[in-house]
Amino acid sequence: MYEGAVQDLIDELGRLPGVGPKSAQRIAFHLLAADETDVRRLAHVLVQVKEKVKFCEICGNVSEETQCRICRDPRRDLALICVVEEAKDVVAIERTREFRGRYHVLGxxxxxxxxxxPDELRIRELMQRLASGEVTxxxxxxxxxxxxxxxxxxxxRLLRPMGLRVTRLASGLPVxxxxxxxxxxxxxxxxxxxxSIDD
Amino acid sequence: MPLYRDEAIVLRTQKLGEADRIATLLTRSHGKIRAVAKGVRRTSSRFGARLEPFSHVDLQLATGRTLDVVTQAVSIAAYGEGIVSDYARYTTGTVLLETVDRLVVEEKEPATQQHLLLAGALRVLSTGEREPRLILDSFLLRSLAISGYAPSFGDCARCGEPGPHRAFNPAAGGMVCASCRPPASTMPAPATITLLAALLTGDWPTAERTDPRTRREADTLVAAFVAWHLDRLRSLRHLDLTPAPVVPLPGTESLG
Structure with a gap:
């Protein structure tokens, strides 16, 4: 056991996912030895992430505004919605640069x-988005x-009777x-x- | 680390660290075990989809200090494909898995009968040859019976007086005679009791001759009986037996 602030820091770090007591101690001593400006910057972004980040009112993605960057972008195809589980998946799909529609994060x-x-997920919000009829x-x-x-x-089961085209990502062998x-x-x-190979 | 080999059904999985998973397995001869499957969440994993819930697999495991480690996995049957393609089957299947997980309490205590019953139930559920509701009720009754909570649908559950009797009480253990009958017992229709007895013994021809109303009443009684012995099953709250739309109707507007 260390005294006061050092032990508090180790305890807090140890609550993070994947950080055990030894790692927590190592990070704590690294921070103790680090430059004060670096530590201040880290503390600042930690507070900022809680203060600024909200969830997009349309798709549920993480955002700093009421609507996220993708939902605000007028070049995005309004007829397409890609339904994903987490905000992390939006980033993964964006990296492919294949998809030009918008997203819906279920949570x-x-x-x-x-x-x-189903009631614990953002399925009702998805249904509300479809009511406008823009989505195909x-x-x-x-x-x-x-x-x-x-x-x-x-x-x-819910969407097909609404006359929409419902597609599922392909699965198969990893490249x-x-x-x-x-x-x-x-x-x-x-x-x-x-x-067919000539497609 | 000594190795052993066994057949297993995956009951549930939980994430561990970056790319690993802990799988709760019901094996044929080693009972319930919890084992680590390393790297399964990576796309390059050699276990891949074999260690998903509902999978029936042939495993090689290494005995660890607290958790065993899966070293090899070969599929025997992937019931998950057939089950997950239909939402009613999926929600039914999760109740089966949770029930077994709760009934088989001790780890590494052989539970071969539960394993065989579960494998049979999942196979029938994945093919869709019987109604999920009937599979569920039959499984719950038989699984409870294996664990020593067999309900009585003939003789009085309290004094053993030969039946048939009119009143059902989950706390008393099934049907009760007029003199043993506790207050707040229900009086189900005789056809429902015939159905329940058929489901407990696996008499499918009798069970499948029943009408929907009888099946719904049987459902209620089985749910009450399960609730008495197992408390609350989380997955039972999400059970959704609405059949899937047979033909999609393009252009019709309905919000489920």
Missing amino acids: GAISPIEGIG EIILATDPNLEGEATATYLS GGDLEYADEVTLGRAFEGRR
Whole structure:
């Protein structure tokens, strides 16, 4: 045990995900030895992130304004909505530069065992966005695991009767992987979704 | 680290650290175990989708100090595909998994019968050949019976007087005779009791001849019985047995 402020810092750091007691101690002593301006800057951004960051009123993405950068952008295609689980997924898809529509962040996936049902997600907000009639296609980009698939199944059951085009991200072999290590489900999906090579 | 091999059904998974997962497994001969699957969340993982809930896998595990480690996995059957493609089946399936997780309390105590019952139920559920509601009720009754909470649908659950009797009481353990009957017992229709008895013994021809009203009443009684023994199942609150729309109707406006 250290005295006062040092121990407080170690305790606080230790509560972060992936930081154990030893790492917390190492970071604390690094900060103690660091330049005061660097530490002030870190403290400043920590406070700022809580003060400034809000959730976009349209898509639920993290944002500093009431609407996020993507929802404000007039060049974005209003007819397309890509539904994702977390704000992290928006960033991942943006990095591909393939998608020019807008997003909808659900805030998780349906998992009854953990007590998360459709009502705990931002599904009602998605329905409200569709009411204007501008949207023609919904791309379901939830994680390709069980909860993500179940969420996609639930949403398609809800959306298909509305006459929208509902699509799901393809699943298959990872680029740079080995065929022999692919599991049966993934390899099976890759076969199902194979395409003609001259497309 | 000594290695062992067993068949297992994945009951649930939880994230661990950067890319690992802890899987709760119901094995055929080692009972319930919790094992770490390293790197499964990476796209390059060699386990990939094999260790998702509902998967039936052949595993090689290494005994660890607190948690075992999955070293190899081969699929026996991927029930998840068929289950997750239908929302009613999915919510039913999660109730099955949570029930087993709650009933099999001790880790590494063999629970072969529960394993076999679960594998059978998931197989039928994934093919869609029987109504999810019936699979669920039958599974709950039989799973409770294996754990020693078999309800009685014939003789009186209290004094053993031969039935049939009229009153049902979950706390008493099933049907009760007129003299044993506690207050607040329900009086279900005789057809419902026939259905429940059929579900407990796995008599599918009898069970499938029943009408929807009888099935709904059976549901209520099974839910009351399960609630008495297992307290509250979280997944039961999210059970949604609405059948999927058979044909999508383009252009029709409805907000579910």
